[in-house]
Amino acid sequence: MSQDTFNKALAVGRPPNVVQNFPNSRALIVSGKVIDRAMTAKGGAMTIAANGRNLFVIEGALKAAQKANAAIIIEIARSEATYCPTTLWNIARRVDYVCNKYNITIPVAVHADHYFIKSWDGLAEAKAEIPSVFASGVTSIAIDASHMTDDLNLLANLAVAPVIPSWAGYETEIGEIKGEFGLSSPVEAKFLVQGLNAHGLCPDWIALNNGTTHGIEASGEGIQVELTADIHKALKPYGTSGAQHGTSGNDSARLREIAAQTSTTKANVATALQMISWGVKVNDFGNAIMDGDHFAKVPGQGVNDALWEEMVAYADKNGIKGGNYKKLNLVFERRWQGQDEAARERMVQGVEDFVYDLLVNVFNAKDTAPIAYDLILAAGSYDLGLKVEQFEDPAQWTEEKIKARAAEIDTDKGPHGDFDD
Template sequence: MSQDTFKKALAVGRPPNVVQNFPGSQALLVSGKVIDRAMTAKGGAMTIAANGRNIFIIEGALKAAQRANAAIIIEIARSEATYCPTTLWNIARRIDYLCNKLGITIPVAVHADHYFMKKWDDVAVAKAEIPSLFETGVTSIAIDASHMTDDLNLLANIEVSPSIPSWAGYETEIGEIKGAFGLSSPLEAKFLCQGLNAHGLCPDWIALNNGTTHGIEASGEGIQVELTADIHKALEPYGTSGAQHGTSGNDSDRLRAIAAQTATTKANVATALQMIGWGVKVNDFGNAIMDGDHFAKVPGEGVDDALWDEMVAYADANNIKGGDYKKLNLVFERRWQGQSQAVQQRMAQGVEEFVYDLLVNVFNAQDTAPIAYDLILEAGSYDLGLKKEKFEDAAEWTEEKIKAMAAEIDTDKGPAGDFDD
């Protein structure tokens, strides 16, 4: 990509909140809409939404995308902000800093993932808080009201929509992520997107419970490709792409099938990147390998071996096991940054190699950055507008009618419980 094209895209492609926060920046932080449409335009492609739990993950993912010439998303979930140094309010700042430091020129969306509302009382909090995320430079958000009933999920999305800039990337969700339990259906998905369309809303992505889990996929079941394709087929009139949650540890062939056979353009990867950055031994799909009751560490890779021993001792002393090792990010990032430059670089390098392989050899995202540039320049703006305009009748989607229609939807939501975001 020529420097001239990059400069032109930089001049018009950064949303106003990005310009305001980073006025002298040379980082092309863009709306999530740009990333989604670049993947759609290439066809059979999805990009990584890398959960930047620590700064080394963000650095490695950005370097990988630059090598692959791929447009990407860096994200953090609302729940992750409680146990990670990266939060919904500093993630844009971290990404912008690293893009400028490293000379990153590919387009990057800054995504606030899983902004959850588990009960109706949470809606008022969301309406008050979401604007503050965009004030810090976030360019995309996932509204997750999937914990509520279908009617309240739809009504919550409608209620908070004025808090989201019209130019921003917008993800919605049905079905909590419960593995093989409570699988999503085309009926549920269409109900949500149809009702949103009636209110002039067009989600760029929808996340489903299509058989996966958060953390490392160890069941052998994983993502159900055919189910996902059926749901996306039902949503074609509404223009909504798929967001694949719980990607870590899934078989690469299954992920290739998701990219090739469905409308998925966004694949969330969190746990695998964390483990690889630390130097934990993983298989080809990012599944961590155990050594007895602890994760197996590759000597001389990732964090300093002596510091890893401290991390394990801290985890043991605080009864932190398995997936809860994620809670070490907040406690130890300062220590990781205090290591030698060589050790810090190998932490980021491990992430870079893994993400590069995903982007190029699994997700088919290579060379999507120029497509994103073209979309920005064709629009002459940071705002690409809706993929599908309103065509449903709002009079048929009042609160009363939404509740009545939802009562007729007979689907299995799976077991009750507080499922992790």
């Protein structure tokens, strides 16, 4: 990529909220639509959506993407703001800071993941709060109303649509509440996306319960590639790609199949990156390895060993175990930043190496950055528009008819799980 091409993309590719927040920045923060379409244009490719729970994860992921010449997404879930120093309102600032510090020139989308609406009563808060998220520089959002029934999920997406900028990346979801074997189906996925199309909306991504270990693992078999491909095939007329949640816990072969055989363009990775930044041992699936009742740490990797012992002692004292180690991010990031330079660099390097391998050898995202530049320059704008225009009849998707259609869908909503991030 020439400097001239980058400068041209920088001039037109940054959405207005990004320009307003970072007027003198050289960071190419773009709409999530750009990232999705770059992966689609390459074909058989998806990129990482790295949950930037701490600054070291953000830095490592961005450096890896720069090295791989890959477009990337940095995200944080709404719930993660309760236990991480990174929030929906400072993640864009953190991304912009790292990009400018290290001359990161690949296109980056900043995604507000799992903006949950767990009940109809949460709509008023969502409609009031979402504009503030975009005002902070976020360029993409996932509306997760799938805790509710299919009809209310669709109606909630329609209700918040007016406060989401039309140029922004937009993800929807049907993956939250399922029974033990309650996998998502093509019928319910098409119901949601078809109803959105009838009202002029085209989600860039849809997240499913397709056997992921994120939340309830529906079948114990990991991501179901064939099911995912079938659902994506049903959605092809509507232009919606897949967002794969719970990527950690699935081996590289399975993830290569997801990239190659489905329309997935976004793969969320959270816990694995956090653990790697600390120096915790992980297996080939990205799952942390236990040593008795505690996580096993590689001596001399990640955080300084003495500080790790402090982290473990704090966790033990406060009854923090297993996946809840995520709560240490907010408590200890200041201490991690206060370490010597060698420790800080180790934390970043571990993430960089892991993400680079995913992008290049598993996700097939290498060299997608130039494709993203071309998309921006071809449009001459930060706004790539809808992939598919409205073609469904809105008269057939009134609230009354949505409720009637949903009543005919046979889906197992099952017991509640812990799906916050």
